[in-house]
Amino acid sequence: MIEILSQSAFASVQDLGRFDAVRWGVGTAGAMDRLALLAGNILLGNAEDAAGVEVQVFPFEVRFDADHAFAVTGADCAATLDGVPLLPWSSARACAGQVLRLGLPQAGRWRGARACLTIAGGVDVPVVLGSRSTQLRGAIGGHEGRMLRQGDRLAVGAASGAAIVAGVVPPGLALPLEADGLPAVRVLPASEHDAYTERSLARFWDEPWKITPQSDRYGYRLAGPGLEPKAPIEVRSHGIVPGVIQVPHSGQPIVQMCDGQPTGGYPKIGTVIEADLWRLGEMPIGTRFRFVRVEWDAALAAREARDGWVAEVRRVADLMRARRAA
Amino acid sequence: MNANPVVSCLGTSALLFEAPGETSLASQQRIWTLARAAAAWPEVREAAPGVNNLLLSFTEPPKRLEPLETRLLGAWDEAAALPLDGRVLELPVVYGGAGGPHMADVVAHTGLSVEEIVAIHTAPTYPVYAIGSHPGYCYLGGMDARIATPRRKVPVIRIPGGAVSIGGSQTGVSASDGPSGWNTIGTTEMVFFDPTRDPPVLLQPGDGIVFRVAEIRK
Amino acid sequence: MRPGEMADLAAAMIAAGIARLELIGPDFRLALARGEAAPEETDETAGGTEAAAETDADVIPVTAPALGMLLRAHPLHERPLAGDGEAVVAGQAIALLRIGALMTPVAAPANGVIVAALAEEGALVGYGDRLFDFLPHD
Known part of the structure; x- marks a missing residue:
């Protein structure tokens, strides 16, 4: 068991997401930084779809009720275990009664917004429609289908015993992506892209966008140059996925994120490619960033590079595990 | 209003098929037929009907989109209306x-x-x-x-x-x-x-x- | 050292992109090289540590718990994990050994201070290599 000590937690149980329930009106939910969740699970010898706790408001504290190996990945939040500093993107071992504290995200060579706490054995909540992720609308999955709060106790699954104590070189350093000195995400144009004026498109691709405070796990509302269609666009409700960039009448785009509803009715100018969603998921409010246009082949290559990084982490972790077992 | 069906991608995660013409029960019944057909294709994780459109999410994105688009458009041409027979x-x-x-x-x-x-x-x-x-x-x-x-x-x-x-x-x-x-x-x-x-x-x-x-x- | 461990080491070298590796243990010396002739054996390392040990009987060595590239700071941070002369607590990570995408922490053996670094930042070190002279506090 782990117990949530923080008063206003705004943390939630997430795994890689719920991916085949759009036809029932259920969105994906899931970790905003899936690389952080994967890295933690790999270090701990967990199944890669084991659930962790995504933390987005700091400080955050939990107490371990038993001895557990755990990892803190994602935002570098000056984590401590009973006051002893832990390294970012690293696993460690806790004894029963010890308190893990995640402090404010640090500005360093890479700055994240969300931290991921994984535990050897995984957070053991029931699998609902194929996932343990928290689906807020409809209150399913996760811990009672809601955000965590003080006093919540989360069960931990049986650990495989193959956890290693090690750190991962953060993907923000291993897979950097910038445009004109700003962090960037790659975008494939979507169906209404060409219905925007040339001036709007030039601005969309060439100017920075800022993540406004009205941004959360549902979606990121951006501020920047207004986008105008050549003529009013009619769109009928259709299924969408995280990453879709919708443009409401205000002309200020909204990027659909993990808790967004699974259907949309606004024009879509583009979609942040799946391989870069973790980058956006880690960008703090106020970040200025750029969209970089790619075509299908480049988007697939980005996906391969991301999967290659995960495979490399898994390979070296398995080597370390084998050596320690020898 | 499009005269022909439009297929577009939603990143590398999914593909959106939009039927031509006004929203109508007859058109929607063809969307359901298309959804049933596409749900059985190997690269399709899920086929989710919308209003006069269909979302296909991928298990793995295909190397090339064109063959899937062609198959989708062909299936639409063949799709007969699935009559309303539910509860x-x-x-x-x-x-x-x-x-x-x-x-x-x-x-x-x-x-x-x-x-x-x-x-x-x-x-x-x-x-x-x-x-x-x-x-x-x-x-x-x-x-x-x-x-x-x-x-x-x-x-x-x-x-x-x-x-x-x-x-x-x-x-x-x-x-x-x-x-x-x-x-x-x-x-x-x-x-x-x-x-x-x-x-x-x-x-x-x-x-x-x-x-x-x-x-x-x- | 068993042949199985040597195979593991060789695999780890390949994973880390390390071309040469020299390990010195209490009763063995092992040189592994990839795609080139093995280096000549020398006694410099062993001799050096003995000399250091003679100068201050209280100083103990901190040896590498794994092979990898020595990092004295976390890649996200400018500041070293523990500078020379800085007090650290037992178990605290004082350096990292990077192999590919992963890093193994080097833990302080006791409460104390690092007296001297024996390996350069970025150097490839092998299991058991001396990394620091360390002065424990009581």
């Missing part, structure tokens, strides 16, 4: 009062009386076109254009599950508490979504809803 659910609605806070706005917009609006709203059997928006929510076709009312300029942060509402030329019932930009005209009680059931949704495309007057409150 029809009758929902008793308390119209107006505290549970229908925006009835006055519909009255103001349409120029009709509450009784006329209720009579028009309870007349048809509304076919379930698609499920979406939130777990178990039904996109319904067939609302009488006389009671169409524009969406609210400022969405309501939280309307309760069971709220019966009108947004533009559509009507629907919220399946759970949440935000909405539609005009809530009444309330009903029904569990549309239960993850422990298989399928978890009460209604599916092809089913229908009839609203019945339980009460009209002023």
Whole structure:
């Protein structure tokens, strides 16, 4: 068991997401930084779809009720275990009664917004429609289908015993992506892209966008140059996925994120490619960033590079595990 | 309005097929046929019908999109209408009062009386076109254009599950508490979504809803 | 050292992109090289540590718990994990050994201070190599 000590937690149980329930009106939910969740699970010898706790408001504290190996990945939040500093993107071992504290995200060579706490054995909540992720609308999955709060106790699954104590070189350093000195995400144009004026498109691709405070796990509302269609666009409700960039009448785009509803009715100018969603998921409010246009082949290559990084982490972790077992 | 079907990608995660022409039950019935066909294709994780369109999500994105697009367009050409043969659910609605806070706005917009609006709203059997928006929510076709009312300029942060509402030329019932930009005209009680059931949704495309007057409150 | 461990080491070298590796243990010396001739054996390392040990009897060595590239700061941070002369607590990570995408922490053996670094930042070190002279506090 782990117990949530923080008063206003705004943390939630997430795994890689719920991916085949759009036809029932259920969105994906899931970790905003899936690389952080994967890295933690790999270090701990967990199944890669084991659930962790995504933390987005700091400080955050939990107490371990038993001895557990755990990892803190994602935002570098000056984590401590009973006051002893832990390294970012690293696993460690806790004894029963010890308190893990995640402090404010640090500005360093890479700055994240969300931290991921994984535990050897995984957070053991029931699998609902194929996932343990928290689906807020409809209150399913996760811990009672809601955000965590003080006093919540989360069960931990049986650990495989193959956890290693090690750190991962953060993907923000291993897979950097910038445009004109700003962090960037790659975008494939979507169906209404060409219905925007040339001036709007030039601005969309060439100017920075800022993540406004009205941004959360549902979606990121951006501020920047207004986008105008050549003529009013009619769109009928259709299924969408995280990453879709919708443009409401205000002309200020909204990027659909993990808790967004699974259907949309606004024009879509583009979609942040799946391989870069973790980058956006880690960008703090106020970040200025750029969209970089790619075509299908480049988007697939980005996906391969991301999967290659995960495979490399898994390979070296398995080597370390084998050596320690020898 | 497109003259031909349009296929576009949603990143590398999914592909969107948009049928040409106006939204209609006949077109929607072909969408259901297309969804059943595409759900069996190996690269398709899920086929989710929308309103006159279909989302196909990928297990693994294909190396090239063109063959899939071609197959989709071919399947659309062959798709016959799947007739509406599902169950029809009758929902008793308390119209107006505290549970229908925006009835006055519909009255103001349409120029009709509450009784006329209720009579028009309870007349048809509304076919379930698609499920979406939130777990178990039904996109319904067939609302009488006389009671169409524009969406609210400022969405309501939280309307309760069971709220019966009108947004533009559509009507629907919220399946759970949440935000909405539609005009809530009444309330009903029904569990549309239960993850422990298989399928978890009460209604599916092809089913229908009839609203019945339980009460009209002023 | 068993042949199986040598195979593991060789695999780890390949994973880390390390071309040469020299390990010195209490009763063995092992040189592994990839795609080139093995280096000549020398006694410099052993001789050096003995000399250091003679100068201050209280100083103890901190040896590498794994092979990898020595990092004295976390890649996200400018500041070293523990500077020379800085007090650290037992178990605290004082350096990292990077192999590919992963890093193994080097833990302080006791409460104390690092007296001197014996390997350069970025150097490839092998299991058991001396990394620091460390002065424990009581």
